Amino acid sequence: MGRTVHEKLWDSHFVGWRDDGLGILYIDRHLLHEVTSPQAFSGLAAARRKPWRLDTNLATPDHNVPTTDRDLGIEGIDDVVAKEQVATLDKNCRRYGIRQFELTDVRQGIVHVVGPEQGATLPGMTIVCGDSHTSTHGAFGALAHGIGTSEVEHVLATQCLVQQKSKNFSIELTGRMPPGTCAKDVILAIIRMIGTAGATGHTIEYRGDAIASMSMEERMTICNMSIEAGARAGLVGVDDTTIAYLEGRPLAPSGHLWKEAVETWRQFVTDDDSVFDASVTLAVDDLKPQVSWGTNPELVIDVDEPVPDPASFDAAKAETAERALAYMGLNSGQALTELELDRVFIGSCTNARIEDLRIAARIAKGRRVCSRLKSAMVVPGSGLVKRQAEREGLHEIFKSAGFEWRDAGCSMCLAMNADKLVPDEGAASTSNRNFEGRQGHLGRTHLVSPATAAASAVAGRIADAREFAA
Amino acid sequence: MSTAVRPDVFRVHTGDVLPLDRANVDTDQIIPKQFLKSIKRTGFGENLFDAWRFLDFGDIGKPLVEREVNPDFVLNDPRYRRVSILVARRNFGCGSSREHAVWSLQQYGFKVVIAPSFADIFHNNCYKNGLLPIRLSEAQVEFLFSRALGERALKLTIDLPSQLVCADSIEPIAFEIEHHRKRQLLHGLDEIGLTLEKSDLIRDFEREHRKSMPWLFA
Numbered sequence: 001m002g003r004t005v006h007e008k009l010w011d012s013h014f015v016g017w018r019d020d021g022l023g024i025l026y027i028d029r030h031l032l033h034e035v036t037s038p039q040a041f042s043g044l045a046a047a048r049r050k051p052w053r054l055d056t057n058l059a060t061p062d063h064n065v066p067t068t069d070r071d072l073g074i075e076g077i078d079d080v081v082a083k084e085q086v087a088t089l090d091k092n093c094r095r096y097g098i099r100q101f102e103l104t105d106v107r108q109g110i111v112h113v114v115g116p117e118q119g120a121t122l123p124g125m126t127i128v129c130g131d132s133h134t135s136t137h138g139a140f141g142a143l144a145h146g147i148g149t150s151e152v153e154h155v156l157a158t159q160c161l162v163q164q165k166s167k168n169f170s171i172e173l174t175g176r177m178p179p180g181t182c183a184k185d186v187i188l189a190i191i192r193m194i195g196t197a198g199a200t201g202h203t204i205e206y207r208g209d210a211i212a213s214m215s216m217e218e219r220m221t222i223c224n225m226s227i228e229a230g231a232r233a234g235l236v237g238v239d240d241t242t243i244a245y246l247e248g249r250p251l252a253p254s255g256h257l258w259k260e261a262v263e264t265w266r267q268f269v270t271d272d273d274s275v276f277d278a279s280v281t282l283a284v285d286d287l288k289p290q291v292s293w294g295t296n297p298e299l300v301i302d303v304d305e306p307v308p309d310p311a312s313f314d315a316a317k318a319e320t321a322e323r324a325l326a327y328m329g330l331n332s333g334q335a336l337t338e339l340e341l342d343r344v345f346i347g348s349c350t351n352a353r354i355e356d357l358r359i360a361a362r363i364a365k366g367r368r369v370c371s372r373l374k375s376a377m378v379v380p381g382s383g384l385v386k387r388q389a390e391r392e393g394l395h396e397i398f399k400s401a402g403f404e405w406r407d408a409g410c411s412m413c414l415a416m417n418a419d420k421l422v423p424d425e426g427a428a429s430t431s432n433r434n435f436e437g438r439q440g441h442l443g444r445t446h447l448v449s450p451a452t453a454a455a456s457a458v459a460g461r462i463a464d465a466r467e468f469a470a
Numbered sequence: 471m472s473t474a475v476r477p478d479v480f481r482v483h484t485g486d487v488l489p490l491d492r493a494n495v496d497t498d499q500i501i502p503k504q505f506l507k508s509i510k511r512t513g514f515g516e517n518l519f520d521a522w523r524f525l526d527f528g529d530i531g532k533p534l535v536e537r538e539v540n541p542d543f544v545l546n547d548p549r550y551r552r553v554s555i556l557v558a559r560r561n562f563g564c565g566s567s568r569e570h571a572v573w574s575l576q577q578y579g580f581k582v583v584i585a586p587s588f589a590d591i592f593h594n595n596c597y598k599n600g601l602l603p604i605r606l607s608e609a610q611v612e613f614l615f616s617r618a619l620g621e622r623a624l625k626l627t628i629d630l631p632s633q634l635v636c637a638d639s640i641e642p643i644a645f646e647i648e649h650h651r652k653r654q655l656l657h658g659l660d661e662i663g664l665t666l667e668k669s670d671l672i673r674d675f676e677r678e679h680r681k682s683m684p685w686l687f688a
Contacts, residue, residue: 012682015675018664020650026675028686036568038509047474049662052672055687064507081507081530088509124683132567132591146591148569149511150475150598150661158665160672166590196494197561200590230564232590253685261685296494296564316560316608320493414566416503435498435565441527 002271004168005237006203009143009268013126015160025163028125029137030155031111032059032098034089035416036130040153041092051096052159058120059093059100061086062110064416067379067406073104082417109382109408112136112349116220117384119249123238123265128155133349133432135226138235139219140242141268143203145232166232167277169202173210175285180466182359183218184351184430184449186210187225188290190282192300199231202278205270206236210284216245217355224350225432228297237269289465291336292434292447294324299434303452303464307334327436328444329424336446336462342425344369344376344457345439346403346450348413351430352381354388356450361394363454363468369402370460377404377419379411403457415440428456475511478600479658483581484627485554489618490544495558496565497592501574504529514570515577519545549623555582557614562603563592572599582628584635586611597651600658602628604635604645613640630655 003011015024037059044051051057064085069076074090077083086103093100101107101114108114112133115121121137127144128134130152137144151161171190191198204226211219219236226234236242243262246252253261288302299321301308309332310321325332330339346352346360357380369376378398380386386408389395395405412419413431421427421443430453431438434445448456451465458468505517507530520528523545525538539546545553556575562585563571572595575583583596584604596603606614617640618624627636630652635643653659665672680687 013679016668016671018668020653020664022650024665024668024672026672026679028683035506039511039569042509042511043475047660047662049474049666079507085507085509122685125686130567130569132565146567148567148572148591148595148598150569150595153475154662154665157662158669158672159676160665162661162665196564197587197589200561200587227565230561230589253688257685257688261683264683296496316493319491323492414498414503416506433496433498433565435496437502437521438498441502441521 001275002273004270004274004276005141005205005235005268006143006168009124009126010165012124018162022162023164024160025126026160027128027155028056029120029127030057031115031127031129031134032057032152033063033111033131034061034085035063036149037092037152038085038088039149040156043153044156049157051098051156054097056159057098058115059089059098060108060111060114061089061103063410063414065103065409066417067409067411067419070104070407106383106387109385110349110352110410112224113353113381113385116140116216117382119246119252122246122252123242124268128161132227133224135232135234136220136224136349138223138226138233139216141235141238141265143233143235146227167202169199169204169231170276170279171204171206172208172279172281173206173284174208174281175210175283177210177284177287180451180469181287181289182449182451183214183221185287185290186284187222188292188297188300188447189287191225191229191297192290193282194229194280196228196296196298197230199226199229202231204229204231204234206234207270211236212239215355216241217353220353221350225297228432238265289449289452291452291462293328293330293336294321295327295434295436296320297432297434297447299324301336303336303462307332307336309333337464338461339426340372340461341428341456342374343421343427344373344453345412345427345429345431346377346453347379347381347411348431349381350432351450352379352385354385356430357385357389357394360450360454361397363451363458363465364401364403365397367401367458369457372460373457375404376402376457377406377412379406380408382408412439414438428453428462474660474663476658476660477598477654478576480581480600480602480630480655482627482629483554484625485581486550486552486623487555487557487614487618487626488545488550488553489615490556490558491615493559494561494564497563497568497571498565500563500571501568506568506570511573512577514574515579518574518578519543553623554579555584555626555628556580557584557611557618559611560586562588564589567591569595569598572596572601576601584611584614597654598661600655602630602655604628606643606645610643
């Protein structure tokens with residue numbers, strides 16, 4: 001019987017058994033940020049342990065950083081508690097000699113944007129980070145998943161994790177996406193189909209011709225939200241697109257090592273006779289723009305569909321739906337396109353890469369952000385994404401349309417910094433979670449694609465991006 | 471002297487049940503993001519379920535006495551003043567990987583969470599700290615809810631060595647737990663220390679790994 005990519009990754013990183021019968025898995029890349037690492041570093045110090053291997057670690061502050069006045073560096077952080085946390089990451093990285101892209105470094109950004117951009121994310125790797133959206137890196141044929149702070153400490157101290165192998169879930173995507181739809185619509189449609197716990201205990205492999213024809217950035221958007229379907233990891237097998245993306249990246253191998261690496265990487269594809277524990281297929285030909293209406297990422301509808309009636313859900317989910325309607329201030333039967341918005345957010349590890357910004361800019365070009373909106377914000381995923389966008393003139397398009405052009409960070413995706421909704425405000429957001437209060441206390445989030453977000457900024461309400469497609 | 475962080479030891483616990491009748495309780499609800507700015511491992515209990523427990527917006531350093539309590543949230547019900555066992559619906563702990571969610575539950579006083587299913591990362595984080603997550607069937611959880619919503623709080627005894635959920639008036643309910651997880655909780659083991667016992671194995675692996683993927687060691 002053949003092996004899946006996941007099984008090949010597992011087998012090639014399996015160290016051996018611990019005395020308690022647990023498997024030890026070797027970790028090739030450990031990404032760190034300011035929020036989930038301080039307690040791991042202090043645990044390490046308290047136990048008088050040292051990092052096992054320094055060169056696998058790469059850190060950058062992202063969750064807690066302001067998206068304005070970046071030139072002020074850490075002094076630009078008004079919140080003293082947040083400032084201490086960012087300073088603590090600096091201190092820990094300097095103390096141990098861990099490579100960090102600090103706040104004023106142009107390479108700083110959202111850790112899941114930075115890793116691939118730098119070539120720190122490579123096929124055949126095991127990659128972990130104290131952040132659930134680490135699944136993003138699976139797009140490269142890597143086994144990548146989020147971990148808690150205790151495990152951050154474990155990886156620092158041992159370069160390994162104690163793991164149980166998850167099951168294999170195949171999601172086959174077929175066909176061609178219609179104009180006006182994006183990779184974000186695909187992953188929202190998947191979560192809507194299988195549910196927020198649909199892939200719990202599994203690693204998802206995204207397969208099929210629709211994935212094969214997608215860019216790396218589109219694949220990252222899809223793998224990114226695997227966690228919202230319950231999977232710790234989501235991945236895509238290696239192909240020419242993967243390899244073309246990586247060539248010449250600063251931390252990717254070069255010269256004879258590049259050739260050797262490519263040869264090895266090409267093996268990280270699923271064998272034809274592999275068996276999956278679960279599988280679903282989604283044809284994307286008739287996909288419509290997707291919009292979340294509720295307070296978890298499976299509560300999603302087509303943009304032209306009415307808000308559902310809680311009675312249409314099974315008993316176990318009806319109460320959740322009822323509660324979501326109340327929180328969101330919606331009525332069943334209502335059209336989401338009638339809904340007036342207060343803010344629009346384009347950013348996050350799901351949708352803040354250059355292709356996302358190009359999609360949004362194409363719609364924003366020659367148009368104006370609706371005057372009723374309090375803000376429409378574009379937050380690039382990294383300093384380098386920002387620089388590239390400025391080279392292409394995208395910032396001028398955004399600014400003349402009335403968007404705010406910010407500095408890189410997680411920003412209003414989790415609203416730990418100053419970028420947030422105030423109570424009862426509604427937002428179209430390209431981020432990944434619509435939980436209660438996620439984007440600010442009592443704020444109401446509608447998860448959408450970058451195309452839908454840009455179109456909605458212009459319309460001042462949730463808009464159908466297909467009407468804006470060229 | 472080294473003082474490795476060890477999980478709390480868990481053997482037998484008796485306590486009152488909080489019936490939290492919600493599915494998909496995400497870690498953003500368990501401990502909202504503004505409290506994650508702390509660099510400490512303690513002090514999260516006060517802000518457990520902050521946005522549900524209080525009507526005003528909470529932030530680090532805002533004293534509890536100044537908070538506006540939400541009388542409709544179950545945790546503020548006088549019946550549930552001394553709870554230490556949380557019972558909730560499916561997919562508990564979904565969303566963000568923040569271990570602060572486990573810390574806040576423990577620091578509030580919870581020792582056990584019972585639900586039909588848990589999100590993977592949260593489930594894993596529980597064991598690292600000695601919080602016991604117990605999976606029971608939907609029907610068993612429903613039964614516990616029916617008992618926990620009475621005039622007085624339901625008192626349960628969780629017996630880890632015999633893997634039983636017990637109460638005065640009910641048949642003991644057996645639960646499953648993987649052998650190594652059970653051992654981890656019973657002894658409060660230093661996980662990192664256990665792995666480091668295999669340092670030679672890790673070094674051997676590393677040597678071979680360097681041969682097969684040398685670019686990872688460049």
